[in-house]
Every structure is written in structure tokens, then in C-alpha cells.
Amino acid sequence: MRSTDRIIFSASAAAFAVFSAAAGARVLHPADARALRVAQHRPTELFDVLGGFFSVVGAVEYATAALLVLAGALSLGGRRVVAGRLLLVFLATGLLEIAMKMLLPQTPMPEESMRSTDPSPIVDVAFPYPYPSGHILRSVILLGVFYAMWPNKFLRVAILVFLAGMAASRVYLGVHWASDVIGGSLLGIAGVAWVFRKWSA
Secondary structure (H helix, E strand, O other), X not given: OOHHHHHHHHHHHHHHHHHHHHHHOOOXXXXXXXXHHHHOOOOOHHHHHHHHHHHHHOOHHHHHHHHHHHHHHHHHOXXXXXXXXXXXXXXXXXXXXXXXXXXXXXXXXXXXXXXXXXXXXXXXXXXXXXXXXHHHHHHHHHHHHHHXXXXXHHHHHHHHHHHHHHHHHHHHOOOXXXXXXXXXXXXXXXXXXXXXXXXXX
């Protein structure tokens, strides 16, 4: 693994582990509750529409389809190792997400705060706990590949703006705490760093 990739992977994975422990112990709940109040202080129809857009983009069905297309394009372009690692990390982090939403006792989202139920056209599974945000996790992994492979300034700014919008929408819609969003981001960053690892001889 390259030195930079190793550092990013180790730091983000360690931060995810610590953050997950804090979320499970519910020590982040006071800050989460304040962030939710701020995000929903002045709801507008525009924010509702934008939140719905980000909900569709990050849905597991569409994210999986986009991943398969991206992996296929990478494979055809001679990047089979990267494509294989991308598929593996997408699957592994997805399984970890499900396990944590079943077992990590993060405070559930209050029903009265939800401005969206995140309907899914195919996969509609209710989990007891919200941590981490799968929308953010999948989006960070997919867009992180573009960020890493095509170092275009405008593309990278657009990716960061998009991810910031999605992160804000998750809290605004009342479907995730801010800590869920941060946890999903950290796991996604660790996944991208792992995808691009390079082993020395």
C-alpha cells in the first residue's frame, strides 16, 4: 500500500472505530439533537425537493447499478485490480453497515422529526438503529473513485459540494443523525483508500 493510502486508511478506519463506539454509547446524542434542531429550524419546499433528490441518488439500488457500471468500465479500461477491489469493498462495507444497523445501539431517529421515510423501489428494509448512513457510505465510495482517479479541480469541487449536500439532506430530512453521516463518511473514506492500495514487491 502506498504511504499516503496507508495513512488515510489507518486514520479513517481508526476514527470510524472510535466514532462508532461513541455513537453506540450514545455520548454523541446531545450534539446530534442540536444539529437536528438547527437543520430543521426553517424547513422549505426547496430543501424537501433537494432532500428527495439526494435520497434517490444514494439509494442502494441506484448506487449498486452505478457501481457495476463503474467497475465494468474500469475493467474494460485495464483497471481490473481496482475494479475487483471496488466490488469487494462495496460488498464488505455494505455488510458492515447492515450489521451495525442491527446491533449498534445508536439512538433511533424520532418519528416526529422525519420529513421523509426514504421509500425504496426495490429494497425496503427497516433497521432498528440508524448508524451509519448508507447513503453517505455508498456515495463516498463511488464518488471517491472519481476523486482519486481523475484529479480535476472542478470535478473534485463538484464532488465535495455534492457530498456536502447529501450529508446535510440526511440530517434535514430527519432520517439520520449527524453522527450517522460522519460515521458513513469515515467508513467510505477508509474503503476508497483500501481500493487504491499498492503493495510493494
